[in-house]
Amino acid sequence: MALLEATDLHTYYGHIHALKGISLHVEEGEIVTLIGANGAGKTTTLKSISGLLHPRRGTITLAGRRIDQMPPHEIVGLGIGQAPEGRRIFPRMTVQENLEMGAFARRDGSIKADMERVLTLFPRLKERTNQLGGTLSGGEQQMLAIGRALMARPRVLLLDEPSMGLAPMLVELIFRTIVEINQQGTTILLVEQNALMALNVARRGYVLETGTIVLHDTAANLQQNEMVQKAYLGIE
Amino acid sequence: MQVTPELLIQVLLIGITNGAIIALVALGYTLVYGIVELINFAHGDVFMLGTMLSLTMVTWVPSLMGLRGAWLMPTPLLMALVLGTLILAMVFCGLLNVAIERFAYRRLRNAPRLAPLITAIGVSFILVNVGLHWKGASPVNFPDLLPNVNLLAGVLGLNTTVTFTLKDLLVILITVPLIVGLQLFVQRTRLGKAMRATAQDREAAQIMGIDINLTIALTFLLGGALAGAAGLAFGLYNNIAWFFQGFRNGLYAFTAAVMGGIGNVTGAALGGFVIGLLAAFSDFFFDPRWTQAVVFAVLILILVFRPTGLLGEKQAERA
Ligand SMILES: Nc1ncnc2c1ncn2[C@@H]1O[C@H](COP(=O)(O)OP(=O)(O)O)[C@@H](O)[C@H]1O
Ligand SMILES: [Mg+2]
Numbered sequence: 001m002a003l004l005e006a007t008d009l010h011t012y013y014g015h016i017h018a019l020k021g022i023s024l025h026v027e028e029g030e031i032v033t034l035i036g037a038n039g040a041g042k043t044t045t046l047k048s049i050s051g052l053l054h055p056r057r058g059t060i061t062l063a064g065r066r067i068d069q070m071p072p073h074e075i076v077g078l079g080i081g082q083a084p085e086g087r088r089i090f091p092r093m094t095v096q097e098n099l100e101m102g103a104f105a106r107r108d109g110s111i112k113a114d115m116e117r118v119l120t121l122f123p124r125l126k127e128r129t130n131q132l133g134g135t136l137s138g139g140e141q142q143m144l145a146i147g148r149a150l151m152a153r154p155r156v157l158l159l160d161e162p163s164m165g166l167a168p169m170l171v172e173l174i175f176r177t178i179v180e181i182n183q184q185g186t187t188i189l190l191v192e193q194n195a196l197m198a199l200n201v202a203r204r205g206y207v208l209e210t211g212t213i214v215l216h217d218t219a220a221n222l223q224q225n226e227m228v229q230k231a232y233l234g235i236e
Numbered sequence: 237m238q239v240t241p242e243l244l245i246q247v248l249l250i251g252i253t254n255g256a257i258i259a260l261v262a263l264g265y266t267l268v269y270g271i272v273e274l275i276n277f278a279h280g281d282v283f284m285l286g287t288m289l290s291l292t293m294v295t296w297v298p299s300l301m302g303l304r305g306a307w308l309m310p311t312p313l314l315m316a317l318v319l320g321t322l323i324l325a326m327v328f329c330g331l332l333n334v335a336i337e338r339f340a341y342r343r344l345r346n347a348p349r350l351a352p353l354i355t356a357i358g359v360s361f362i363l364v365n366v367g368l369h370w371k372g373a374s375p376v377n378f379p380d381l382l383p384n385v386n387l388l389a390g391v392l393g394l395n396t397t398v399t400f401t402l403k404d405l406l407v408i409l410i411t412v413p414l415i416v417g418l419q420l421f422v423q424r425t426r427l428g429k430a431m432r433a434t435a436q437d438r439e440a441a442q443i444m445g446i447d448i449n450l451t452i453a454l455t456f457l458l459g460g461a462l463a464g465a466a467g468l469a470f471g472l473y474n475n476i477a478w479f480f481q482g483f484r485n486g487l488y489a490f491t492a493a494v495m496g497g498i499g500n501v502t503g504a505a506l507g508g509f510v511i512g513l514l515a516a517f518s519d520f521f522f523d524p525r526w527t528q529a530v531v532f533a534v535l536i537l538i539l540v541f542r543p544t545g546l547l548g549e550k551q552a553e554r555a
Binding site for chain 2: 050051052071072073076077081082084088089090091092093097100101102104105148149152
């Protein structure tokens with residue numbers, strides 16, 4: 001049984017039919033990537049999983065349990081963490097407070113240790129624990145968004161375009177950290193427009209176009225796929 | 237009028253006491269605006285109903301005991317009556333505010349901003365009319381509960397004409413701890429942090445595991461409870477209850493909240509004291525009939541020259 005499984009999702013914004021029957025699954029321990037052009041429905045898929053949007057049709061299960069009609073705060077408690085598109089960190093809270101908010105759903109005592117773990121993963125945040133989130137650079141905000149999501153100790157981490165707007169060196173750093181987080185045991189569903197980097201770190205990938213999945217294969221096969229090369233990797 | 241240091245101190249004391257009451261109401265505006273970006277025009281009228289309920293309590297309980305007034309009750313019972321009335325007014329106004337949010341504002345949360353604003357004005361009309369039917373059209377006397385003892389000359393034996401009575405002290409004892417307590421609540425507690433997070437980014441708060449419906453309800457509960465306490469304090473201090481009192485005092489408090497940078501909790505508290513002092517000085521040294529105009533001129537000046545408020549520079553990051 002897959003850890004996370006979505007079957008035939010149809011999600012709407014009012015009358016706009018944004019997802020037209022998306023099915024995907026993520027196995028325990030995997031990095032799976034969802035690639036596609038701007039407006040394909042990647043963010044809508046993640047928001048449907050995290051409960052910010054509710055699909056009108058279809059089901060989502062986490063470890064066999066239906067979550068598709070649950071409110072987002074309950075879904076976090078069951079083990080889905082998210083670093084949303086645009087980072088969405090709390091601008092008037094310090095780095096430390098932002099990380100503490102990430103652990104909001106937890107009641108156990110090991111939050112300090114996880115804070116240490118996150119600050120070891122992102123040493124740049126460690127130097128800035130008392131700085132307000134709104135004053136961080138884009139790259140630092142992205143690190144904080146990922147770190148904040150990790151503070152919930154998610155079973156599945158949803159990452160929405162973590163490389164967006166970052167300088168190439170920072171993109172490298174973020175992707176290396178994503179692999180490290182995965183090796184430490186967190187399953188990852190990675191949404192990216194940067195298909196090149198995403199397919200390098202992922203095991204499998206889905207290609208999304210206008211609300212439907214047009215391709216699903218191993219990352220290695222997708223890298224060799226002619227259509228993917230043309231449309232997403234810039235190879236003629 | 238001869239301006240003496242004693243007169244200045246007297247006006248200062250009046251300004252601070254009134255300011256504390258305004259600050260309590262201002263906190264309700266700012267908390268609610270901070271979290272749902274709604275100027276809750278009904279808030280002043282929740283405060284008015286707090287005064288009405290307090291008035292009912294302090295007249296009805298003594299009459300049950302066969303007394304002509306609360307001031308005839310034995311001191312321990314009187315203290316219990318004041319405390320009980322305070323708690324009741326806070327609970328009543330808090331729950332009223334929660335109900336208003338639940339039934340009038342919640343379903344409009346994602347509607348264009350004008351819709352909840354107009355709804356708030358509608359709720360305000362309803363509450364004003366409740367007040368009108370409850371206590372009539374004329375201002376009603378809010379009885380003195382405590383003996384009229386001047387603490388400075390009478391108790392401390394100071395050689396001064398400045399008066400600071402037992403009643404003034406009671407008003408300070410009701411208002412100031414609540415103002416300070418709210419600051420601590422918002423800064424230090426888990427729920428306070430949930431409120432701040434929801435105010436800064438509602439969607440991000442949700443994926444942290446925060447139940448935003450609960451958090452927004454809690455915010456209305458706190459704002460309403462503070463308005464309830466302010467309602468009792470207002471009645472005690474001014475010896476008056478009037479169905480239309482929420483309008484003027486609500487606007488004063490709203491001005492205080494704007495002055496502090498709407499959404500800014502510390503700013504609203506400070507703004508309350510500033511408006512209280514401004515009104516007191518205008519009353520004494522200018523003309524009480526002009527005080528409203530002075531306060532609203534200040535509101536307009538702030539909105540024109542410093543729309544983020546005097547402390548509100550952080551608002552710029554909101555977007
Ligand atoms: N809030 C919204 N209201 C209406 N339509 C939206 C909204 N958000 C996204 N959409 C539409 O849904 C589709 C999918 O968007 P999205 O999931 O954000 O795409 P992606 O993340 O792949 O760029 C697009 O056509 C977009 O215009
Ligand atoms: Mg997107």
